[in-house]
Amino acid sequence: MNIQNAVDKNKYKHDRIILHSDCNSFYASVECLHNAKIRSKPVAVGGDAENRHGIILAKNEIAKKYNIKTGEAIWQAKQKCPELIVVPPHFELYKRFSKMAKRIYLEYTDRVESFGLDEAWLDITGNSEHSDGFKTACEISRRIKEELGITVSIGVSFNKIFAKFGSDYKKPDAITCITRENYKDIVWNAPASDLLYVGRATKKKLKDIGIYTIGEIANTPLEILRSHLGKWGDLLYGFANGYDSSPVTRFDEHSEVKSIGNSTTTPKDIKTLEDAKIVLYVLCDSVCRRMRQQGFIAKTVCISVRDTKLNTFNRQHTMDDYTNLTAIITKNAYELFKANCRMDIPLRSIGVAVTDFAHEDIPHQINMLVNEERLSQNIELDKTLDRLKQRFGNYVVRPAVLLSDNALSGFNPKDDHIVHPVSYL
Structure with a gap:
C-alpha cells in the first residue's frame, strides 16, 4: 500500500x-x-x-x-x-x-x-x-x-x-x-483538470486565460474566473482554495432529486432531423415515465449532444408551466434541438434531462389559452400507457414515428437505466 x-x-x-x-x-x-x-x-x-x-x-x-x-x-x-x-x-x-x-x-x-x-x-x-x-x-x-x-x-x-x-x-x-x-504543495501543483468538475470544456476555457494548475485557479482574481466561467468560477475558486464546507449526507437520507435524464449512443450516425426526432422521442418517453413514477413535474428541459468528432454541447429551456406529459417534453426538447444543432457534423449520442421540479399534486393554475379538457385527456392517456408498458413491456404501444427506423428506436432507456447514487452537486 x-x-x-x-x-x-x-x-x-x-x-x-x-x-x-x-x-x-x-x-x-x-x-x-x-x-x-x-x-x-x-x-x-x-x-x-x-x-x-x-x-x-x-x-x-x-x-x-x-x-x-x-x-x-x-x-x-x-x-x-x-x-x-x-x-x-x-x-x-x-x-x-x-x-x-x-x-x-x-x-x-x-x-x-x-x-x-x-x-x-x-x-x-x-x-x-x-x-x-x-x-x-x-x-x-x-x-x-x-x-x-x-x-x-x-x-x-x-x-x-x-x-x-x-x-x-x-x-x-x-x-x-x-x-x-x-494541500498547497500537493493539490496546487496538480493540473487544473485534476480538480473535481473541471472537464474538457472547462479545461479549455481555463487554458485560454493561461490557467493550467489548480494553484493558478486558487490565485486568480475571482472576477476573472466569473467573467469566463460564470457561476462555475465561484465554485472552482472555492474548491481550489479548500473552502468547501458541504456536508456528507447521512446514508439513510434521500437527497433532493435535482434532475432526471437519459442518454444514448446511437447504433448509427444521426444525420437528419428525422433521425434525431426518433431518438429524442424514445428518450423523452423514458424521462417522463420516470417523472410520473416518482410523482414529479418539471419546468426545464435540457439536451446534450455529442458529434462524431466528440464535440459536446448542452442547452436548456425553461417552459411556462410545469409538466410531465411526454408530448410536451418531447416538443420542447425537439424545438431546443432544432434551434441549436446545425447537423453539419453527424451525431453519435443524444441526451435529454429535466430539472426544476415540483410535486405533481401542487394546485394547477387554469390557463385560458390552453384546452384544459384536452390537457386532462392527455394526462390520463400517459398514465394508461404507463400501465400498459409496465404490464406488457416497453414496446406494447408505439407511435408511428418510431416504426420508420427500428435501429434508432429499438432501445429501452427506462428499463436499461442504471440509477447511480447521488453525486456531489
Missing part, C-alpha cells in the same frame, strides 16, 4: 475528518474476481461493439499498462493491446459489491454519501472510536481487500473536494492525506 503524507491527528483534531474511498478498477476487478481464468490478463469492461456502444467502460491494472483509456473505442484499445479481453458489464453484480462496501463503511459512520457505484465519502468527525482519519483509512482498506477481494484508494482530508483529490492522487491500493499544511 502507498502511504502519502500521514496526518498528525493532534494538530488537526478541530478539523472535519472526511474520507473518500474509491474502489480501484471496480468493474474490471469484480469481473476478474469472478473469473479466475482472466485474472492475470489485460481485461476491460466494454459495451456492445456491434451496436456502437463499443467503448471501454473500465479496465484492470494490467490493461492500464497498455495506455488503454476509459471512453475510447474498443477497436482502438485492441490496436494498443491485441490480446485485450473485453467482457460485457454486469451491473447487478457491481451493485451487489457496492452494497457490501457500503455496509463496511457504515460500521464507522452513518454519514456515508455515495458518488457512483464505486466511490463514497465518509465523515468520521467526532467519532471517538474512529477519530484518526489515517488509521481508519488503513483499517477500511484492509477490510475491503480481505472481505471483498478488491482494493481501494482512500483520500483523507478536511473537506470533500480534497478527500476526493486524495483518493485519485495515488493508485492503486493507496492512502493519501491532504492537510491544511500540505
Whole structure:
C-alpha cells in the first residue's frame, strides 16, 4: 500500500475528518474476481461493439499498462493491446459489491454519501472510536481487500473536494492525506483538470486565460474566473482554495432529486432531423415515465449532444408551466434541438434531462389559452400507457414515428437505466 503524507491527528483534531474511498478498477476487478481464468490478463469492461456502444467502460491494472483509456473505442484499445479481453458489464453484480462496501463503511459512520457505484465519502468527525482519519483509512482498506477481494484508494482530508483529490492522487491500493499544511504543495501543483468538475470544456476555457494548475485557479482574481466561467468560477475558486464546507449526507437520507435524464449512443450516425426526432422521442418517453413514477413535474428541459468528432454541447429551456406529459417534453426538447444543432457534423449520442421540479399534486393554475379538457385527456392517456408498458413491456404501444427506423428506436432507456447514487452537486 502507498502511504502519502500521514496526518498528525493532534494538530488537526478541530478539523472535519472526511474520507473518500474509491474502489480501484471496480468493474474490471469484480469481473476478474469472478473469473479466475482472466485474472492475470489485460481485461476491460466494454459495451456492445456491434451496436456502437463499443467503448471501454473500465479496465484492470494490467490493461492500464497498455495506455488503454476509459471512453475510447474498443477497436482502438485492441490496436494498443491485441490480446485485450473485453467482457460485457454486469451491473447487478457491481451493485451487489457496492452494497457490501457500503455496509463496511457504515460500521464507522452513518454519514456515508455515495458518488457512483464505486466511490463514497465518509465523515468520521467526532467519532471517538474512529477519530484518526489515517488509521481508519488503513483499517477500511484492509477490510475491503480481505472481505471483498478488491482494493481501494482512500483520500483523507478536511473537506470533500480534497478527500476526493486524495483518493485519485495515488493508485492503486493507496492512502493519501491532504492537510491544511500540505494541500498547497500537493493539490496546487496538480493540473487544473485534476480538480473535481473541471472537464474538457472547462479545461479549455481555463487554458485560454493561461490557467493550467489548480494553484493558478486558487490565485486568480475571482472576477476573472466569473467573467469566463460564470457561476462555475465561484465554485472552482472555492474548491481550489479548500473552502468547501458541504456536508456528507447521512446514508439513510434521500437527497433532493435535482434532475432526471437519459442518454444514448446511437447504433448509427444521426444525420437528419428525422433521425434525431426518433431518438429524442424514445428518450423523452423514458424521462417522463420516470417523472410520473416518482410523482414529479418539471419546468426545464435540457439536451446534450455529442458529434462524431466528440464535440459536446448542452442547452436548456425553461417552459411556462410545469409538466410531465411526454408530448410536451418531447416538443420542447425537439424545438431546443432544432434551434441549436446545425447537423453539419453527424451525431453519435443524444441526451435529454429535466430539472426544476415540483410535486405533481401542487394546485394547477387554469390557463385560458390552453384546452384544459384536452390537457386532462392527455394526462390520463400517459398514465394508461404507463400501465400498459409496465404490464406488457416497453414496446406494447408505439407511435408511428418510431416504426420508420427500428435501429434508432429499438432501445429501452427506462428499463436499461442504471440509477447511480447521488453525486456531489
